[in-house]
Amino acid sequence: MTKINAGSVRFDGVVKRFGDVTALKRLDLDIAAGELVTLLGPSGCGKTTTLRLIAGLETASDGRIEIGGEDVTHLTATSRKVSMVFQSYALFPHMSVAQNVAYGLTVGGMRKTEAAQKAEHGLEMVGLAGYGERLPSELSGGQQQRVAVARAIVLEPEVLLLDEPLSNLDAKLRRHVREEIRQIQQRLGLTAVYVTHDQEEAMAVSDRIIVMRNAEIAQAGSPKELYDCPNSAFIADFIGDANLVPVEIDRVDDGQCHFTIGNRRYSTTNALIQAGPAQAVLRPQSINLDNPQMDGLPGEVTAAAYLGREIQYTVETSAGPLFVIAEANARAHKRGDAVSVNIANEAVRLVAN
């Protein structure tokens, strides 16, 4: 299969209400052709609703939806060139694997033989050549998942939608299948919108992540941007682990915010923060523990867990309990040890309260 005609997706002030429940509040969205974008967020934040709006399974209460530059707001799901992979796979249990994959082609009017050929090709692409005659029930979960992907991509959709495609697989398989999906997407140049509530999965597959919260976009950006520059405590906590330490900004000049943690002064750039209370984001990998004699924030180790490659500590300090990850080959501390906590100025980010 050659590269296909991928389409962009644009939401313009899209609102979705279910009776009294507002599932989406004025959503603006821009997804470029050929990009894999992940919608990430806690359960109930409106990810599935967004996906179903793109598919045409729901109609927007307000606003405008474009696919490939065309207004599709009032088009039915049938007439949109969008395919979807469902969380439950939704394979038709009364059809064979080949019939399942060929379904979209035959209902689109393609001749049976040609459709069968294309279906076989699609199955090859997901590594299931020769499984066509089986029933979905005669496949393992991971294989069923791949049939669902094959069924969606043989239609050469402008946009491929995946709603938590891995949530029914066990942890090992999940990693394998997600890499496979990413590979196919890149090889065919598909535009893909991928829904998950697992931040690690999102970081691993996405070009860009859109984090949603309470029916709104909380922050969008590449995985690295989100990790390095969270714009809120929620994002900082949701993307990777973070210690959130309440601080008092005493002075702001030229965009530099000055504050104290323990006995040490810090300053960092953040145009959005004003003087007053805020929170400092401290990634657990960027905190160093030293001997108590050393200069730093004094603390006491209250928990230590040895995990092979790394050691995880909880350290009680005057700034509150801190979660710290240290490499295993560094000097180990025991529970009850007094330590001095060192935090580099570059490693500290500020977010508003």
Added chain:
Amino acid sequence: MRQTIALWLLAGLAGCTLLPWYMTSGGFWSFEWVGDGTPDSALTQIVQVGRWWLIAPILAMLTVAIVQFGVVEPVRRAKLSLWIASAGLVLTALQGLVIVRAGPRLFEGLFGGEVAAAGQPGFGIGAGVALISLLFIATISLSQTGRGRGDAFVVSMIGLIVALVAVFVFYPVAHILIRAFEIPGGYSLTQFFPRFFDSGLWGLDCLFGGQSCGTAINSLFLALMTAAGTTILGLAFALIFTRTDFRAKKLLRVLTVIPIITPPFVIGLALILLFGRSGTVTEIAAELFGTEKTRWLYGFWGVYFAQLLSFTPIAFLVLIGVVQGVSPSMEEASQTLSADRWQTFRRVSLPLMRPGLANAFLLGFIESLADFGNPLVLGGGYNVLSTDIYFAIVGSAADPAKAAILAIALLSLTLSAFLAQRWWVGRKSYATITGKADSGQNAGLSPVVKAICYWIALPWAALTAVVYSMIIFGSFVKLWGYDHSFTFDHYTRAFGIDFTSGRLTGVAWDSYFTTLTISSIAAPLTALVGLATAYLLVRQKFVGKDAFEFSTMLSFAIPGTVIGVSYIMAFNFPPIELTGTSIILIVVFVFRNMPVGVRGGIAAMSQLDSSLDEASVTLGANSFTTVRRVILPLMGPALFAAITYSFVRAITSVSAVIFLVSAKHNMATSFIVGRVENGEFGIAIAYSAVLIVTMLTAILLLQLIIGTRRLRRTDRVQTAARA
């Protein structure tokens, strides 16, 4: 979509020019006109007979054709077509309603008497095709204006079902209303109320030592008693079934299900054979205790007993779900709070079941009011509405206006109960029955409750068993009560075959075959309409869905007698003239049993994961293809269940049918009622036994197909979903 409209335009124009517009003498499906050369189409009627008013549909379709090809802007085109097709539809229906020589003439004055008095026969196949085409042109255009998310198939289905329900439920019921206001030579609003509130209907004399109460009061009292009785019996059975280790549960189950496949008056008959003046029990009691043989059975008590026997299974089926639905953890919680079993039952379980009990009570109430067979056989001097309606139509002093008044009284009672049930159950039931993912044990019954249940339920079960043995026994004896020698006479008289000539000499064959044919045609149609409605209700969103659901469930609340009366009032004359045909029997079954199909369909549809049809739709299939290739194949079991149930209901129903049978199309139940009225109990019972066996065979046959299908399906679906 333009092609689809063009196709319907062609069909409609063909209906106006090539098919006979009116009902031909041979009936709707008669094709004798095929040989005649020129059928009496709408066009020839206009040109040759001068019935200019038939121009409406032709004009409408031609204008739509012009709009389709002349207007470029799609939404404007769709809107114009919608308006024109709707206007054509309304005008065509209106001319049929106004220009008639018989029936209610409400609009006569409005339209100038001359044309209206001209008269014309009822709609035939040509008119049918034209009207359906106009309807679909209108619905497809409506979908093109953006309604129903632009889905022509769904909008058309909604349109078709609404039209069918309007024509075959609301239109006939409206006729009753009109008739109720009729006085000699016109209509009067003021006459209605004195007649409706007549003491013959609502009188309470019996309370004050008078002769008897009004018919409506009788019906009401009977219904309240029956509802209370069946609810208590049903609860006792449900408790025994779920909360005790009673040995013969299987047998109990059979005893509770058999009455469902029993023609309604058969239980009444068996009661006569047992407790009538020369019944077995009466004889024995007279022998042993010297009690006087009386006719006590004919009246309130007889009907009451028969209804208890007939309707307890319904209460049981409702309540077993309710009793199982009471969350064990709540009962366990109560017991850990050191309440004993009796306290737990009274303070926790029973209150939790209250909505279910109300539901069972209201169902029993509606069933009792609508019951026709038992009062007909056992009523005696105790007049109730459903039978009085019948006698007001067929009796020596036929009085349709009185029948209409009685029907309205009955309808207002059942409708109030129906509304009460929806209001009550809709509000309360959700909160109490928690999910199934509740392990733990339901509390056993306290000894007192258990004893009460046994004492209530077991004698009843014994009585049912005796009643059914009587039915079998009675069909094999010469003359019940007088000559108990064994005989096959009744069977040979009913189902005799002369093997030398191969002729069917039995008197019952005719009605038996008619019954089977009509039931087998009606059953799949009922299932289809029911499942289609269920699909729309579960899987589609549209404006007015609540009203749509309500109107499709409404026919459940309309008693059979009322339906029967309304059908002969509505379909005895043009524009829809169906009495005396087999079509009217099929139609009455389809629309009476439709709510059952809808309920079954909703249950089955809810178990089918909606992502399956969503997957199909996102893969580019339209909703028609989705229904055909994904939903229908997976709905097999539900389809068969709905077919079985409508088949059984069609065979056993008597109340509506008895008004609509004709010499040509007689049905088993009305044939049996005729025999009962002649006192030929033997043949009536033999026939009933044959019907029961027929239905059992049909059910087993269908079960065989359903059973195997369900097994394969669930096991595939489960594996697919598990992974």
